[in-house]
Amino acid sequence: xxxxxxxxxxxxxxxxxxxxxxxxxxxxxxxxxxxxxxxxxxxxxxxxxxxxxxxxxxxxxxxxxxxxxxxxxxxxxxxxxxxxxxxxxxxxxxxxxxxxxxxxxxxxxxxxxxxxxxxxxxxxxxxxxxxxxxxxxxxxxxxxxxxxxxxxxxxxxxxxxxxxxxxxxxxxxxxxxxxxxxxxxxxxxxxxxxxxxxxxxxxxxxxxxxxxxxxxxxxxxxxxxxxxxxxxxxxxxxxxxxxxxxxxxxxxxxxxxxxxxxxxxxxxxxxxxxxxxxxxxxxxxxxxxxxxxxxxxxxxxxxxxxxxxxxxxxxxxxxxxxxxxxxxx
Amino acid sequence: xxxxxxxxxxxxxxxxxxxxxxxxxxxxxxxxxxxxxxxxxxxxxxxxxxxxxxxxxxxxxxxxxxxxxxxxxxxxxxxxxxxxxxxxxxxxxxxxxxxxxxxxxxxxxxxxxxxxxxxxxxxxxxxxxxxxxxxxxxxxxxxxxxxxxxxxxxxxxxxxxxxxxxxxxxxxxxxxxxxxxxxxxxxxxxxxxxxxxxxxxxxxxxxxxxxxxxxxxxxxxxxxxxxxxxxxxxxxxxxxxxxxxxxxxxxxxxxxxxxxxxxxxxxxxxxxxxxxxxxxxxxxxxxxxx
Numbered sequence: 192x193x194x195x196x197x198x199x200x201x202x203x204x205x206x207x208x209x210x211x212x213x214x215x216x217x218x219x220x221x222x223x224x225x226x227x228x229x230x231x232x233x234x235x236x237x238x239x240x241x242x243x244x245x246x247x248x249x250x251x252x253x254x255x256x257x258x259x260x261x262x263x264x265x266x267x268x269x270x271x272x273x274x275x276x277x278x279x280x281x282x283x284x285x286x287x288x289x290x291x292x293x294x295x296x297x298x299x300x301x302x303x304x305x306x307x308x309x310x311x312x313x314x315x316x317x318x319x320x321x322x323x324x325x326x327x328x329x330x331x332x333x334x335x336x337x338x339x340x341x342x343x344x345x346x347x348x349x350x351x352x353x354x355x356x357x358x359x360x361x362x363x364x365x366x367x368x369x370x371x372x373x374x375x376x377x378x379x380x381x382x383x384x385x386x387x388x389x390x391x392x393x394x395x396x397x398x399x400x401x402x403x404x405x406x407x408x409x410x411x412x413x414x415x416x417x418x419x420x421x422x423x424x425x426x427x428x429x430x431x432x433x434x435x436x437x438x439x440x441x442x443x444x445x446x447x448x449x450x451x452x453x454x455x456x457x458x459x460x461x462x463x464x465x466x467x468x469x470x471x472x473x474x475x476x477x478x479x480x481x482x483x484x485x486x487x488x489x490x491x492x493x494x495x496x497x498x499x500x501x502x503x504x505x506x507x508x509x510x511x512x513x514x515x516x517x518x519x520x
Numbered sequence: 521x522x523x524x525x526x527x528x529x530x531x532x533x534x535x536x537x538x539x540x541x542x543x544x545x546x547x548x549x550x551x552x553x554x555x556x557x558x559x560x561x562x563x564x565x566x567x568x569x570x571x572x573x574x575x576x577x578x579x580x581x582x583x584x585x586x587x588x589x590x591x592x593x594x595x596x597x598x599x600x601x602x603x604x605x606x607x608x609x610x611x612x613x614x615x616x617x618x619x620x621x622x623x624x625x626x627x628x629x630x631x632x633x634x635x636x637x638x639x640x641x642x643x644x645x646x647x648x649x650x651x652x653x654x655x656x657x658x659x660x661x662x663x664x665x666x667x668x669x670x671x672x673x674x675x676x677x678x679x680x681x682x683x684x685x686x687x688x689x690x691x692x693x694x695x696x697x698x699x700x701x702x703x704x705x706x707x708x709x710x711x712x713x714x715x716x717x718x719x720x721x722x723x724x725x726x727x728x729x730x731x732x733x734x735x736x737x738x739x740x741x742x743x744x745x746x747x748x749x750x751x752x753x754x755x756x757x758x759x760x761x762x763x764x765x766x767x768x769x770x771x772x773x774x775x776x777x778x779x780x781x782x783x784x785x786x787x788x789x790x791x792x793x794x795x796x797x798x799x800x801x802x803x804x805x806x807x808x809x810x
Contacts, residue, residue: 476631
């Protein structure tokens with residue numbers, strides 16, 4: 192095995208992932224709580240952006256339901272892991288959150304993914320508006336307060352659990368891209384009719400992977416509820432959680448696995464810096480439109496173009512070396 | 521009892537008129553220009569606050585400012601389409617790709633308009649209304665501003681229908697919606713027709729916004745609910761159909777008034793439920809062709 196095979200793409204992605212995980216796993220030992228908060232944000236947004244891209248990236252069906260699945264996830268610990276009286280152990284609560292989000296996504300998908308993409312987008316947008324009042328009504332009816340307190344497990348534990356979910360999301364996204372399912376989703380995005388003729392069960396594929404992306408959003412929501420110790424309907428169901436993952440994936444670039452990751456890192460950091468200025472979402476909206484208009488492939492497309500050019504330059508180098516050698520002799 | 525039912529239906533039709541205007545603009549923007557305008561509700565919100573400011577700063581009556589705001593919104597919509605959406609249309613490989621990228625651009629626009637409004641008009645929602653004195657219709661007491669709003673909605677909807685059905689330009693718009701390429705070959709300036717429709721949609725949002733603030737007040741967070749109402753109405757009436765949007769608006773208005781009476785918090789879930797039933801049973805809408 193030589194250097195070329197080691198640096199080939201097949202080994203590069205898993206190797207980079209392992210390296211990142213090792214670094215991230217040891218980080219809490221020597222960082223300040225403030226930095227840890229930022230890291231938690233990074234992980235949360237990466238998972239959401241990667242999960243969103245899993246389905247919407249290859250198929251081109253734009254989902255605006257992320258916030259709804261996230262919110263459903265946030266509410267699960269609110270009900271099952273209340274402060275002082277957790278009903279179920281934490282892993283079970285997380286599994287329930289994922290499962291509920293999965294089932295919701297399946298239901299929404301089964302109802303709308305047979306139709307044109309535009310109906311799906313509208314329906315997924317409406318899910319947020321419909322879910323919030325129902326939960327709000329439920330809160331007033333059952334205990335007459337706005338929200339609930341959630342049992343705390345310590346920031347480091349939250350961090351490690353989120354890290355595990357992050358790894359699971361990245362591995363799922365990586366394997367999906369390399370599998371025939373990923374190819375099926377790609378072909379749906381390319382030309383759905385042709386994909387159906389090739390024998391892809393398009394509706395089943397779409398519904399299934401919309402559900403899978405929902406699982407990660409739900410579990411992440413549940414982790415955030417535990418991190419915040421408190422949930423209420425307006426915290427849980429916020430349109431920003433539909434917008435930000437989409438923005439991150441779009442600006443990062445959906446063509447590459449690392450695209451949504453760099454998008455999430457960039458915007459989570461920008462948000463952290465700009466949080467004191469109240470209206471940073473204005474800037475995010477402008478960035479989004481600029482990227483749609485001028486860099487539709489996102490940052491990843493620029494990076495890939497740069498890498499391609501670099502490879503061309505490197506390929507030319509030995510030739511130049513030969514000629515100079517020739518000139519010297 | 522009969523009085524209560526009559527009151528609910530009348531009030532429902534009155535708010536339904538505004539819903540109809542909201543949805544007609546949305547329907548036109550998607551039906552012709554193929555832009556699913558997620559920022560539609562934000563246009564309405566911006567118009568509502570503009571008329572409020574015109575009243576508080578210059579003392580301009582909402583019945584006059586509705587014209588100013590509608591023209592202003594039309595210009596903004598026209599300019600947006602002829603710059604941003606047109607360049608997206610030119611660079612999109614397929615109509616489906618354009619639908620995707622244009623709705624994402626509209627999503628970005630949503631945040632831009634909303635946060636701009638929050639900077640210009642900070643603070644709490646305003647419940648200031650105009651012409652809020654009761655009049656008696658069929659034995660039911662109704663606020664005058666709602667009657668004015670509905671009459672406005674009816675006149676504009678009728679004018680709009682006639683414009684699309686009877687005029688040369690209306691024919692050109694329908695041709696551009698039907699088949700863009702062929703319409704272009706027939707000598708229609710398709711680009712300007714699409715921009716015109718997007719602008720008209722924004723103008724209708726402007727009118728709806730002024731009427732809404734006149735009857736119900738305004739808040740910077742009202743946009744999303746209005747976008748959602750537009751979607752529900754449009755799916756009920758048939759995506760892209762202007763008469764469908766009008767009838768759908770009236771129906772949804774009555775339904776929302778019934779809920780307002782008995783279970784106000786369930787208005788949005790109920791709209792979503794109607795949305796679901798329509799999608800499962802009749803995705804083309806009650807008046808839809810496709």
